[in-house]
Amino acid sequence: MRIVIENCAVATVDAHDTEYASGHVVVAGNRIEAVGPGPAPGQPDGAVRRIDGTGHLLTPGLVNTHHHFYQWLTRGLAQDAILFDWLVALYPVWARIDEEMLYAAARGSLAMMVRGGVTLAMDHHYVFPRGAGDLLGAEIRAARELGVRFSPTRGSMDRGQSQGGLPPDFAVETTEAALAATEAAVDAHHDPSPDSMLRIGVAPCSPFSVSTELLRESAALARRKGVRLHTHGSESVEEEQFCKELFGMGPTEYLESTGWLGEDVWMAHCVHMNAADIAAFARTGTGVAHCPSSNARLAAGTAPVPALLAAGVPVGLGVDGTASNESGELHTELRNSLLVNRLAGGSDALTVRQALRMGTYGGAQVLGRATETGSLEAGKLADLVLWKLDGLGHSTIADPVAALVLGAPAPVTLSLVDGRPVVEHGRLVTADEDDIAREARDQARRLARIAAG
Numbered sequence: 001m002r003i004v005i006e007n008c009a010v011a012t013v014d015a016h017d018t019e020y021a022s023g024h025v026v027v028a029g030n031r032i033e034a035v036g037p038g039p040a041p042g043q044p045d046g047a048v049r050r051i052d053g054t055g056h057l058l059t060p061g062l063v064n065t066h067h068h069f070y071q072w073l074t075r076g077l078a079q080d081a082i083l084f085d086w087l088v089a090l091y092p093v094w095a096r097i098d099e100e101m102l103y104a105a106a107r108g109s110l111a112m113m114v115r116g117g118v119t120l121a122m123d124h125h126y127v128f129p130r131g132a133g134d135l136l137g138a139e140i141r142a143a144r145e146l147g148v149r150f151s152p153t154r155g156s157m158d159r160g161q162s163q164g165g166l167p168p169d170f171a172v173e174t175t176e177a178a179l180a181a182t183e184a185a186v187d188a189h190h191d192p193s194p195d196s197m198l199r200i201g202v203a204p205c206s207p208f209s210v211s212t213e214l215l216r217e218s219a220a221l222a223r224r225k226g227v228r229l230h231t232h233g234s235e236s237v238e239e240e241q242f243c244k245e246l247f248g249m250g251p252t253e254y255l256e257s258t259g260w261l262g263e264d265v266w267m268a269h270c271v272h273m274n275a276a277d278i279a280a281f282a283r284t285g286t287g288v289a290h291c292p293s294s295n296a297r298l299a300a301g302t303a304p305v306p307a308l309l310a311a312g313v314p315v316g317l318g319v320d321g322t323a324s325n326e327s328g329e330l331h332t333e334l335r336n337s338l339l340v341n342r343l344a345g346g347s348d349a350l351t352v353r354q355a356l357r358m359g360t361y362g363g364a365q366v367l368g369r370a371t372e373t374g375s376l377e378a379g380k381l382a383d384l385v386l387w388k389l390d391g392l393g394h395s396t397i398a399d400p401v402a403a404l405v406l407g408a409p410a411p412v413t414l415s416l417v418d419g420r421p422v423v424e425h426g427r428l429v430t431a432d433e434d435d436i437a438r439e440a441r442d443q444a445r446r447l448a449r450i451a452a453g
Contacts, residue, residue, distance in 0.1 A: 001047045003027040003416070005386060006039045008053025009400040012376040013060050013361045017353060019401070025058060027382040030195060030419035035376050055390025056413060057400040059356065060375050061119025061383040063363025064330045066230075066268040066289035066318030069123045069139055070097050072105035073444040075326045083236045083298045087166050090323060093451040095171035099133030101443045106142035107431065108440035112328040113319065114148050115428055116409065119383035119417045120364065120373060121148050124230060124268070126155025126205040128173060128181070136185055140198065147422045147430045149196075149383060151367050153203035153230045154185040158214050164246065165209045175214045178204075179221060186225045194372055195381065197418065199227070206232040207251055208242050212258060219259035228368050229260065233267035236300045240272050252277040261286045266366045268318060269294075270308070271301040278304065282311040287366035290358065292336040293327065294320035302344040305337065309354065316363030334359050334405045352405040382419035385412055 003026070010023035012035060026034040034040065071094075078089040097105075106123070113121055123139055136154055143150035156178035159165030165172070173181070182202055190200040202222035204210040210231075222229045234240065234251045247254045252273065255261060261280060266287030273281075281288065290303050308315050317337060322328040334355045341350040364374025373381045389400055393408035404410055415423035422430050 001049060002033070003049045003051065003382075003419070004040045005051045005053050005058055005414070008056040008058045008386065009389075010035065010058045010376065011356060011401055013357055014375045014377050017357075023058075025376055025384065027384075027416065027419050030382050032376060032378055032380050032382050032384075034378055051386070051414065053386055055388065057387045057389050057404055057410075058376070059385055059387065059404070060360040060373065061385050061415065061417065062117045062330045062359050063120040063316055063367065063374060064113055064118050064319055065122055065266065065287075065316035065363045065366045066291055066320055067109065067121065067123045068125065068321030068323075069106040069109040070094060070102050070125060070127060071321030071323035072108040072328065072440060073097070073101060073447050074323045077323060081298070082238070083300055084166065084238045086298055086324065091167045091171055093447065094127045095129050095168060096447060096450045097127060097129065097132060097135070099135055099138045101447055102135050103138040103142055104436075104439045104443040106139040107146070107436045109322060109328060110142055110146050110148055111428055111431060111433060111436045113330055114146055114415065114422055115412065115426070115433070116329040116331045117385040117387070117412050117415060118330050119149060119385065119415060119422075120151065120367065120369065122151040122153065122201075122230075122367060124153050124155050124203050124205075126157055126203065126209075127171060128156070129171065136189070140189060144197070145431060146428070147417050147420060149373070149417055151199045151201060153201035154182045155203040155205050156182060156214060156218070157205045157209040158211050159209050163211070167209050172209070175211060175217070178214060179217055182218065183221055183225070186227055190225070190227055192226065195418070201228040201230050203230040206235075206239070207247075207254060208239060212247075215255070215258040215260060222264070229262075229265045231255070231260065231267060233270055234272045234277065235269035235295075236298070237272060250277070252280055256280060256284075264368070266314070266316075268320070269300065269303065271295055271303045273304055273308075278307055278311050278313065281308065281313045285314070287314040287316065289318040289366060290315055290337060291318040291320040291325070292333060292340045294318075294324040296336075296340060297324045302340050305341050305358075306345050306349045314362060314365040315358050316366035317359045329409065330359065331409055338405060352399075352402045355405050356401055382416050384416050386414040387411070388413045
C-alpha cells in the first residue's frame with residue numbers, strides 16, 4: 001500500500017535543506033518513493049491512502065541520541081542537586097530495578113517520545129543488579145511493541161565507591177562479567193541490515209564509574225563486532241576535576257587514550273570542552289548527543305554546540321534520562337537547544353533550521369544511520385512526521401519551521417516508522433497510553449518501597 005501525503009509544507013533536511021511551501025511525499029512499503037513540490041503527480045499503482053496535509057509541516061522523524069529509560073520511575077527526585085550529588089542520591093534507588101520495572105519504564109519513556117514525533121530512539125542502560133532478570137530484553141520488547149526503530153546500548157559500570165567511583169559497590173559488575181554480557185547482547189540482538197529496527201551498541205557508563213580496562217576492552221569488543229560505542233563525556237566541572245586527579249588529563253584526552261574517539265563513537269553532553277577537545281572530535285569524526293534540558297536541570301552548563309557544528313562535528317539531540325528531564329520529550333529539545341545556545345553565544349548562535357537538523361539528520365549521523373533515515377529523500381526509510389501547525393499555538397507563525405521549533409509543542413497528526421503509522425491525531429496507535437501510565441505509576445511506587453526498605 002502506498003501513502004500519499006500532499007498539500008503540506010515540507011522540510012526535507014536533505015544536503016541542500018530543500019523546502020517546499022506546498023509539497024508531497026509518496027511512501028511505498030517502508031520506503032520513501034517520491035518527494036517534491038505541489039500535489040503528488042499522477043495516480044500511484046495499487047491501493048493508496050491519501051492524506052491532505054493542509055495546515056501541516058512534514059519533516060523527517062525525530063532521532064533521540066541519548067536516554068536512560070529506567071529513570072522514568074524516579075522523576076522529580078533530587079530536584080536541586082548538581083550531577084555528582086544527584087547520582088550519589090539516586091544510584092542506590094536505581095540499583096533496585098528489575099525486569100518488570102524496566103519494561104514499564106521503557107514503555108513510558110518510549111510512548112512519550114513516539115507521541116511527540118520520535119521515530120528512532122536509543123537507550124543507554126548500565127545498571128544491572130544481580131538477579132534482576134533480562135533488563136535489555138525488556139527494553140527491546142517495549143520498543144518492538146510500540147513500533148519504534150531502536151538503538152539500545154548495553155552499558156556497564158565496574159568502578160564502585162571502594163575503587164573511587166560514584167556508584168555503590170553493589171550496583172556495579174566485574175569487568176569480566178560486563179564484557180561477557182555485552183558481547184552476548186550484541187550476538188543475541190544486533191541487526192546490521194539496512195532496514196534494521198534494532199541495532200545494539202556498547203556503552204560503558206562514564207569515566208567516573210568505569211575502569212580504564214573496561215573502557216579499552218569495550219572499544220576493542222565493539223570494533224571486533226562492528227557496532228557503535230557510546231558513553232558520557234565532559235558533562236560537568238566535577239567530571240573534569242575527577243579525570244585530572246585520577247588520570248592526569250581531561251576527559252577527552254583520557255577517552256582518546258583508551259580508544260574512545262572515532263567515527264563509530266558518540267558522547268553524551270560534551271559541555272566542558274576546550275578548542276583542543278573540539279578539534280579532536282572533528283579530526284576523528286566523534287559525534288555528540290546534545291541534551292540541553294538535562295544540562296540545565298543539573299546546572300552542568302551549556303555545550304559549545306555552535307563551535308562543534310562549525311568544526312564539522314556530528315551533533316544530535318538527546319532527551320537524557322527523565323530523572324533529569326522530566327518532560328521526557330525530544331521535540332521540546334529543538335526549542336531548548338536554540339534558546340540555551342543563544343543565551344551562551346548570542347542571537348546568531350543557532351538557527352531554527354540548525355535545531356531541526358540536529359533533531360533529525362544530525363541524530364541519524366550520530367547513530368550511524370544517515371544513509372538510511374534522517375531526511376526526506378527518495379529511497380530512504382519512511383520514518384516521517386506530519387505536524388499540525390494551523391491551530392491556536394502556531395497559526396500566526398508564517399514560517400513553518402520556526403513554528404515547529406519556537407512555538408508550543410506541535411500536535412502530531414501522523415507519524416510513520418518503517419512506513420507504518422505509530423501515531424495518528426496525537427494518540428499512539430500501537431499501545432494504550434492510559435495503560436502505560438498506570439503500569440509505570442505502579443512500578444514507580446514499587447521501586448520506591450523497595451528502595452526505602
